[in-house]
Amino acid sequence: MSRLQVVSGKGGTGKTTVAAALALALATEGKRTLLVEVEGRQGIAQLFETEALPYEERKIAVAPGGGEVYALAIDAERALLDYLQMFYKLGGAGRALKKLGAIDFATTIAPGVRDVLLTGKACEAVRRRERDGHPAYDHVVMDAPPTGRITRFLNVNDEVAGLARIGPIHNQAQAVMKVLKSPDTAVHLVTLLEEMPVQETADGIAELRAAGLPVGRVVVNMVRPQVLDEAAVRAASGDHREAIARTLVSAGVTGGAALVEPLLDQAAEHARRVELEREQRAVLDGIGLPAYELPYLGDGADIAGLYRLAKELRRQGVGAA
Amino acid sequence: MTERTPGPERTPVPERNREAVEGTAVGAGGLDAVPALEIDPILDDRGTRIIVCCGSGGVGKTTTAAALGVRAAERGRRVVVLTIDPARRLAQSMGIDALDNTPRKVDGIKGSDGGELHAMMLDMKRTFDEIVEAHADPARARAILENPFYQSLSAGFAGTQEYMAMEKLGQLRARDEWDLIIVDTPPSRSALDFLDAPKRLGSFLDGKFIKLLMAPAKVGGRAGMKFLNVGMSMMSGTLGKLLGGQFLGDVQTFVAAMDTMFGGFRTRADATYRLLQAPGTAFLVVAAPERDALREAAYFVERLAAEGMPLAGLVLNRVHGSGAAGLSAERARAAAENLEEGRMGDRGPGKTGLRGVPATSSEPSHHATAADSSARPSAARPSAAPEAAPTADVTEEHGTDPDTDQDLARLTAGLLRLHAERMRVLAREQRTRDRFTALHPEVAVTEVAALPGDVHDLAGLRAIGERLSSPRGGS
Structure with a gap:
């Protein structure tokens, strides 16, 4: 399975739930996964019934067989400040930039920069290694923006290319694209067996393919008996x-x-x-894509439901070598 | 998820059902305590000039906006519906294959009072371009339109869509050709973005940072940098390092070219914001009876109150009902088991179905197609719910008349199991609604019963409008 699993889907199809279940399934049997969210909605915290996630990787669940799921809510502003600190030792200047509105500009208004920071952080987690050379995480699962925006979100290179033709943001975009377009990444689209989500899924797949991004599977969610x-x-x-x-x-x-x-x-x-x-x-x-199918949870998506979905994903081959 | 066909036949009966639900699985605080949202008086009130449909993604905002448009037009209003990103089918349901940035008249509106419906889809880039063209002389306009930063900003900035929706709303209102404007809101990462993005862009255009960027351009391009104090040049230097000098150059050129227009942007955004606070505006928060959607709805309700924006109420889409709500899930399940155990000894417990069709042939989506795997690119479509009852896939050759007692028992057990499942959904929806109601008991609610499929035509939109205007979801 690809190291970076991106989960998208039309609004209301349950993509956050599916992403969380996938992270649990991939962590099963002693693996470690990181579940990241990028839209500042705290959907993961709600799902796991914990307090709001800070900007730090924190263990939120234990998977069957001793696996661990970590979670991170990526914040573009914090990612940029970290970045400035890391590469330019600009801790203090970062605050000054923030006061001027420059950070706000870079993270919310300058097109594409925000997305580079968000995807960049996820890719960093994919590449990160422990001292012993083992990857810090076996898999990183991203609860990504919805189908309508996913291609633009992931295709940061195109977005930024016209603007930042040189400099670290440009380099960062290049590095991110290298991971995103490689077999290390799979983009899954969650859908329901309803007309509009299915149509949007078909459109989304066509867009992803046109952009050269690796499409993973369709996840048919909430299948009822x-x-x-x-x-x-x-x-x-x-x-x-x-x-x-x-x-x-x-x-x-x-x-x-x-x-x-x-x-x-x-x-x-x-x-x-x-x-x-x-x-x-x-x-x-x-x-013509392989699919996972997940049952409708009659009692809503709670923690018990998540574990049930994770088990179901395992049964359908997630995590198999 | 939808169970109902639009049309004149019976609609679900949440009325009866509510009592039963309260009496069985769910605690107090049902909908009877909640004020009913009456849609028709809002549509009929000539003082209502703008209706904003907001809510999280996938709850049926756009469909609701279109259905309100049809209903208002057929009640004599001259309506324009501003959709943001309609599904193709929805655009087609209004008889318009290509919605674009200009309102088009929708044919087939019935009504004797001279009502009309117009519909359009927001094209954010086109809207931005038009503003530039309208407010700058041709040479300057061209310079702006060709600027790489402008091109990315107008097509890509996460808030541009929200901002341009506001602009368009202001424009439509200013034209005064319609007496009712119905606005769908963009599929944002959060429903609140619709209110926040214009302010964010506004504060950027107004802020210190933009002045700083403009300073060098004003005093003669980058050569002017040397006149800036050390702190500023350090900042510019940092940004230059980060983004590349050419990026900053593009921004500066853009800012210089847009200079005279900034005031206008801010003024118009503020004016539209005030318009949204005015008494002629009605906000409808749209949600489905699901935890996330109702949580977003609650945020929105709180935010509207904080901004002094007039909330009309909550539209709760896709609500399930049952005409047999007096029969609890537990009793239905027990009865189904009675039938299965007593008369269906040839089948395992917990299985429901009809006829002697083996259970394995019954899941058309899974097992049946394993045979014609050529139709499937990969074998990876395993069965979804292991504990799900197998389908009773009755085929013609087995006949379709329940002739024997055994057949009848199977059929009846199936009906009971379906009902038990329905009651479980009802109870969950009720719990979710109760949570919202506990937080916001003052918010008026109208329920729209779930439909079996997507809307394909005006008749479908009309049927939804019918449901919208009967607050208890039935007629």
């Missing part, structure tokens, strides 16, 4: 209402007759959804 299909519902809504009512009563459900209609309604909705999901699956198959 299929209990009845359309044929069954057709059968049920025929002349069997009375029989169904009797069966309900025999099974111990009181008020069976009044329940038949609403239960059949729900079944019809379900069947319709199954059909739509089938159509969307066909579209995804047409894309």
